[in-house]
Amino acid sequence: MGFVGREAELEAIARCRAKVAEGVPWVAVVEGEAGIGKTALIRRALAEAEDGLRVCWASGTPFEQDYPYGILDQLFRRLPLDVPGIRDLLQTLTPTASPLAVGGDLLAVLASATDDSGPLALVVDDVQWADSQSLAALAFMMRRLYCEPVLVAVTARSHGTLLRSPGETAAGLDWQALIRAAGRVQHLHLHLAGLNADETGRLATAQGARALTSAGQARLWERTEGHPLHLRSLLAQATPGQLADLSHSLPLPVSMGEIIRHALGRLPADGRRLTEALAVLDSPVPLGIAARLAGIEDAAQALGPVLDSGLVQWEPRPDQPTAPLHIHHRLQREAVYQALTPGVRRELHAAAADLVGTDAGWAHRVAAASSTDSRLAGQLAAEAEKQVLASCYARAVTLLLWAADLAPDRGGYEEYVLVAAMHLARGLQNLPKFAELCRRIEGCAPSARRDAALGCVVNFRGDLRGAETLLAEAAASAVDPVTVSVANTWLGNVCLQQADGPGATKAVATALRNAPSDRSRRFLQALRAQGTLYTDGPGPALDVLAQAHLPELASQLPQADSVLLGYRGHARVLAGQLRAGAADLATLIDRQHHDPDLQAGPNEHIILALACLLSGDWEGSLINAEQALVISEMTEQLYGSAPSRSVAAMVHALRGEWDRARECLEAAWQHVGLFPELTGLYPVVAQAVLEQALNDRPALKRSLSRIDSEAPGSVTVYQILWAPLMVDAHTAAVADLPPTAQDLERATGAVATFDQLATPAIGGTVTALTCTSHWLHGRLAAACGDTTSARSSYQQAVATHVVEEDDIPLHRAFAHHDYARLLLADDQGTDHRDAVTHLQHAHRLFTQLGAVPHAGRAARDLADIEGPVQAAPRHAVPAGLTEREHAVAHLAGQGLTNKEIGRELFVSPKTVEYHLGHVYEKLQLTGRRQLRTALPGRSMTYAA
Incomplete structure (x- = not known):
């Protein structure tokens, strides 16, 4: 053509x-x-x-x-x-x-x-x-x-x-x-729209019609509106004389359906039956199968007129003796199928069921049914269970909805619909089936099972409040163990999505009593620990998880229980166990890359980004924040949008990259409304980090005042982030005015809250929080005028030695800086050499981190004593490199291959090679070895 x-x-x-x-x-x-x-x-x-x-x-x-x-x-x-x-x-x-x-x-x-x-x-x-x-x-x-x-x-x-x-x-x-x-x-x-009149005439000529006059072209265009398929169908039926004779109207009707019926009427009986058989089969098949369904003996003779009509396409090739035959266009197929009488359709579908594969045969058997059929419905349900075992949830739902339509009574119908809903909630998101299924569930008789099924579907649609109401009603009224377990498990999930620790803990405790297997119990224990995280904090959450008897090393946890690493890693990082928590999360992420049963989510990368932020691996933090954002957007788990952007904003603020920090913050605030209870604290903390870096203490106080309005659960979880900021905000002098009594009260409360998290530090066991705890106590004592206690606390802070990956270097730098200022303010003639030493330590740590604003303040304090010092680098990213180029260079400098870097950054090895080429050119390097010394910063190591 x-x-x-x-x-x-x-x-x-x-x-x-x-x-x-x-x-x-x-x-x-x-x-x-x-x-x-x-x-x-x-x-x-x-x-x-x-x-x-x-x-x-x-x-x-x-x-x-x-x-x-x-x-x-x-x-x-x-x-x-x-x-x-x-x-x-x-x-x-x-x-x-x-x-x-x-x-x-x-x-x-x-x-x-x-x-x-x-x-x-x-x-x-x-x-x-x-x-x-x-x-x-x-x-x-x-x-x-x-x-x-x-x-x-x-x-x-x-x-x-x-x-x-x-x-x-x-x-x-x-x-x-x-x-x-x-x-x-x-x-x-x-x-695409229809062809114009001239193009319509050219197509008619190409199809074998005589050259048309402009009037003939206009008449043909008016009849078809330049629609190519309508035009070809019409040209296949009209003779050249009919097209050229303007004194008579075109003999064919306008609609596609009428055109197809007219074309079928002109075919010999065998050709028509062959075309109708192809419409029912609705897939390319060898000529022999189509002929068997049509009941014709001489398939070759029947095929000729069908091909001439333009309805059917057949492309035999020497290497494919059974070349598939099919109706040329789906629109034509639909019109042929529509032209069949109901009786002929059922007859052909019944015969087709035995000619095609088992799976395709189910649709034909359903179409052949003329009334309810309990036996066929039962067979469809049994096949659906097989599909569930193969994780083909969409197919299972389709089969069950067919079974519902064939059920002989209302009870059977509702049974199949509700089972389909449970499978849909397990395996699918954002499919057209959701709308149909919701309508069907709502039409079922009121029951706990109906509410549980509808609650699951509503949850996936993002209506958390509606889901919570339905699931709570189901959990309260259910009597059979399966519905009790399902309703309470999903209710626990919905509560966790709203940072409702008490609600989650209560629901999961009930589900635990009805857990069907050891694996289910371990998973529910993890959910219970997550609920405890929002009620009592990271330490008690780890105590709950300990009841699951997980091995200490992440690599030793059985593959089937990998999801538990996410819950434990989350609690460990927020409890200050940075290295162990990062190892849990990194192991889970690696397993997600290789195990299809482990679905990736943004939360693992968000918490790993926090671990990197606290440990000083700010480039790793940005990389994980971007990974979280990508996963959040691509899987439509939108609760990850605000946290991932907030973590990125913190890194940019600490580096003094003000425009980029504000850009990330603005985007974070825009997404908070999606899950305010779960994500609202993140941009509050990011805003505070920005104002701390800007040294804007009044604004810092105003930002942190929002913490009082946040959900209690999220405040309890993230003391490691907001408590040090709160102490810093309320112990600093503003415009040479000392902290007020109200300020000191807020700071005292924040220190007490942090001490609940850092109990091992108080008891003598050194952890990542030990240095921070002593620093905060020093800040509070200094603000209260207790210089002796402040000096003691600062000395303990800077003398604390922990494994590097478990340290929080920013807080250690703050401790050195604050200690130096205390020494300089000592009215008893303290030797300023100690103060200089601690200022130098602070300046060095800030500079190594790339904390440009804080390094600048330390440099100014040093200059007041010893004269100008070497300025901190303007930013951590080498001049001229884009963020993407720096991320690639950062990972290459750690020794990762192009393939490994591509997997980390979700890009192809070719893209990695492309960016590395630019890095080498811009930094005038010859290879990866030089990257290790050319790039500043530090990286976490994850010992699984």
Whole structure:
């Protein structure tokens, strides 16, 4: 068939293609109604050319939305199996595989493929029917494209279908998220309309019609509005004479449905039955199977007129003797299917069930049912359980909803719907099924099970208050153990998402009494510890976790219990056990990369970012904060947005990067409203860190006053962050005025709160909090005028020796600086040499950290005594490097390979190599060895 028109669109895609060949990734979207020519345009635009572009093609279909990674499987089976990583990638496309892990592997495979064969195009036709896992993995991959010569092209329908077959869901997946995820990648969005009158005439001529006059072209355009599929269908039915004779109207009706019915009426009986059979099968099949379903003996003779009609496509090849036969376009298939009488449909579906695979046969058996069928419903439910065991939750839900429609009574219907809801809550998010399922659940009779199921679904939709109400009602009224356990477990989760420690602890305690297995009990104990974290703090939470008898070393914990590392790592870091907590979190993150059953979340990276921040590895903190943000956005776990941006704001503020700090803070405040109880404290602390760095004490006090309005749970959890700031704010003189009695009361309370966290420091056991505890006691004593106690506390602070990774160097630097100021203010003629020594220690520590504002103040204090000192570096990032380049250089300097760096930063090894090249050029280095001495700062080591 000829291709006519679309010159502007072809030129636009050609420009994208040229940029891709130069190493600039692009995304091209072609949107329009069914049959408008989207697929034809992409095929023409990506046809062979001198740039050597390789095209991998996948097509979404309604029936395959239930199958995880179906689109990716199609795409990457088009690549040679000798591309590095492709075999492993194909093997990891299991239902439980994490889209983030798969997306990361995609980056590496794409980099290898483009290195070997040049630019690559990934085409997803009918993206609105792509499975959600493939979309998530592709979105993640597209967000991390930098310099890979990759063109991602998608086509999408603007309108719905004429008629959906059994099991076919409405197009509704948020495929636009794929485009929003493109981020820095350039993109092109084309909306196709019909051809104009001249193009309509040219297409008619290309299809074999006689040259038309302008009036003939106008008449043809008015009848079809330039819609290519309508036009081709009409041209296949009208004779050249009918098209040219303007004295008679065109003999064909306007609608596609009527055109198809007319075309079917003109086919011989065998040809019509063959076309109808293909419409019912709704997938490419060998001619023999279609002929068997149609009940015709001479398939070859029947096929000729069908091919001539333009309804059916058949492309036999020497290497494929059973070439698949299918209706040319889905819009035509829908019209043929719609033209069938109900009786013929059921008859054909019943026969088709025995001709196709077992899984595809279920849809045909359902479509063949003319009434309720308890036996078939039971078989569908049994098959759904098999799908659950294989973690194919979407497929299980589809089967159960079919079973519900076939149930002979209301009780059976509701049973299947509620079971489907539980599976949907376990395995899926943000699918069109949610809306349908919610309507069905709400229509069920009131019961504890109904409330539990609806609560789970509502929770995933983000309505925490609504979910809490439903789950609390279910937990209170349920009598069967399963519903009691499910309702209380989910209620505990919802309470934790709102930092409601008491509510979570109570719900989880009830769930524990009904836990079905040892593994469930261990998980519930972890939830209980998390609840204790919000009621009593990190130390008591670790005591609860101790009841699970976890091995001390993270690497020794069984793989099946890996999720517990997140809870323990969280509590350990906030209890000041920085090295051990970081080891727990790093081990879990590494296992998430390799174990498809471990779903990645932002929280592990957020707490690891805090551990790095406290330990002085500020570059590692920024890296983990960005990883948390990426995971939060890509998995739509939006509770991670405010904390990740807040941690980044703290690092930038401590470095004196004011604009960047304020930018991150503004974004953090915008996202706090999503989960205020859980995340509201983060931007408060980040704002306070910024004002402390600016030495704006009145503003620092005002910011910290917000802590009183925060949820008690979040305040209890994060004493390690806010208590030192509170003491600093309320013990410092402002405008030469000493702290007020109210100030000292607030500072005293903050010290007492921190002492609850740092009990080992008071008892004599040295921890990461020991130095901080003595420093805070020194600040309070000095503010109260007790110079002797202050001197003693400061001496203990600076004399404390701990393992480097468990130290908080910023607090140690503050202790040296404050001790020096105390010595300088001593009216008894103290030798200022000690003060100078401590100022030098403070200046050195601040400088090593890259804490430019604090280093500047220490330098000024030194200058007042000894004259000018060498200024601290302006920032920790070497001049000229972007943040991304510095992150790559930071990890390369630690000895990581390009592949390992790519996994850490969620980029491809090719991107790592690209950034390293710029680093070497800007810093005039020759290799990685020199990076270790060229970059300032320190790194945490995680001994698992």
